[in-house]
Amino acid sequence: MRRRLYWLWIGCAVLAARVEAGEEAEPGAERLRPVAIVDGAIPASLTGVPGDPARGRALVVDRTKGLCLLCHAGPFPEERFTGNLGPALDGIGDRLAPGALRLRLVDGRVLNPDTIMPSYYSLAGTTRVGAAWRDRPVLEPQEIEDIVAFLATLRDTPSERPAP
Amino acid sequence: MRRSALLVLAALTVADWSAGPARAGEIPPAERRSGFDTMSPDIQAMQRDGMANPALLWLEDGADLWAKAPAPDRPACAGCHGEAGLAMRGVATRYPAWDAASAAPIDLQGRVNACRRRHQGAEPYPYESRELLGLTAYVAAQSAGLPITVPDDSRLGAARAAGRALFTQRMGQLGLSCAACHDDHPGRRLGAAAIPQGHPTGYPLYRLEWQGVGSVQRRLRNCMTGMRAEPFGYGAPEFVALERYLMDRAAPLAIETPAVRP
Numbered sequence: 525m526r527r528r529l530y531w532l533w534i535g536c537a538v539l540a541a542r543v544e545a546g547e548e549a550e551p552g553a554e555r556l557r558p559v560a561i562v563d564g565a566i567p568a569s570l571t572g573v574p575g576d577p578a579r580g581r582a583l584v585v586d587r588t589k590g591l592c593l594l595c596h597a598g599p600f601p602e603e604r605f606t607g608n609l610g611p612a613l614d615g616i617g618d619r620l621a622p623g624a625l626r627l628r629l630v631d632g633r634v635l636n637p638d639t640i641m642p643s644y645y646s647l648a649g650t651t652r653v654g655a656a657w658r659d660r661p662v663l664e665p666q667e668i669e670d671i672v673a674f675l676a677t678l679r680d681t682p683s684e685r686p687a688p
Numbered sequence: 689m690r691r692s693a694l695l696v697l698a699a700l701t702v703a704d705w706s707a708g709p710a711r712a713g714e715i716p717p718a719e720r721r722s723g724f725d726t727m728s729p730d731i732q733a734m735q736r737d738g739m740a741n742p743a744l745l746w747l748e749d750g751a752d753l754w755a756k757a758p759a760p761d762r763p764a765c766a767g768c769h770g771e772a773g774l775a776m777r778g779v780a781t782r783y784p785a786w787d788a789a790s791a792a793p794i795d796l797q798g799r800v801n802a803c804r805r806r807h808q809g810a811e812p813y814p815y816e817s818r819e820l821l822g823l824t825a826y827v828a829a830q831s832a833g834l835p836i837t838v839p840d841d842s843r844l845g846a847a848r849a850a851g852r853a854l855f856t857q858r859m860g861q862l863g864l865s866c867a868a869c870h871d872d873h874p875g876r877r878l879g880a881a882a883i884p885q886g887h888p889t890g891y892p893l894y895r896l897e898w899q900g901v902g903s904v905q906r907r908l909r910n911c912m913t914g915m916r917a918e919p920f921g922y923g924a925p926e927f928v929a930l931e932r933y934l935m936d937r938a939a940p941l942a943i944e945t946p947a948v949r950p
Contacts, residue, residue, distance in 0.1 A: 587879065594878050595878065606877075640873070642862040642863050651857065651858070651859050653859075657860070
């Protein structure tokens, strides 16, 4: 409860600051939780609640929700027709720490302004968003945490593979 | 902590990423390829074979409409233009073109409807109607095999620039642009679908997914919906501008109407 009030306060403060500064508010942006980027990563959880790798996997393979497999292949033997616009996700947990994964999901444009990867938790710079999707991030913060937790389990090193 | 969090949020919120240019830029003319080239052989055969191409049903409707007077005292298309095979040959290679009467660029289906209003005293056909698709396909098919040209008409400059801007602009909840796939990643796959260079060489065309013939605007609306963007309405000047840019970008590929696509 205290936590919720805290974020609410932040939302109001940001809105007030923007109005004061005469900036146009990004509609819905006040609803998004603030994120702190440190050295190419978002080290802190967006929610404080540990992600659930099983829910994360379900989101990753869901082609209407996570959309990941439209662009990425990976260790998903039951999934056919994965795309190849992005790198394969095999071993991604070896290559990227959770904080680095989190930033790439939240807003990869911070690292590469030209990236084709959608920003899953940012409304910055969006235009002509369809009515059904307006003022909403692609994923909710806990969904991001679930996906980060799942991707962290994708290891090439067998000894580090978590028990099934 | 509060202060830094605020600053980060503010930075993420007000930063304007949409102005970023496409990474790879335009495809050089010698490297332009029709989506036909990457289709499966059976769909290629369906397009090539006059008897198997399902769009021919629409084309036959178009041929009938070309010859038929809209009212007893009004001329048919053929009444003014004569035989389509002669009069309409090459026309589709240079559309959208400048329409002096409306002082705006006009696409081929817009031209068909403008003729109906101005010369035939008839109501325009609705977008995506069998009549408009059939007549437009019939006119465009008279240019099949001819190379798309870049009209030397400075009045089209504004539409070209607007079309290019739309092509490279990120839009929708997913923040994608046409260029992000079709300039930067043709040949790769989005899920099961091979990404073509995105040249409108064969419209109106038969799409297996549609189980019917549709216009380039229908295809563009599909892509915009995929980006989770609000599609432009049928007949919007944005679509005419985008098609003008796409045709410049496709030259000198040959017109394929009526094409077949998956």
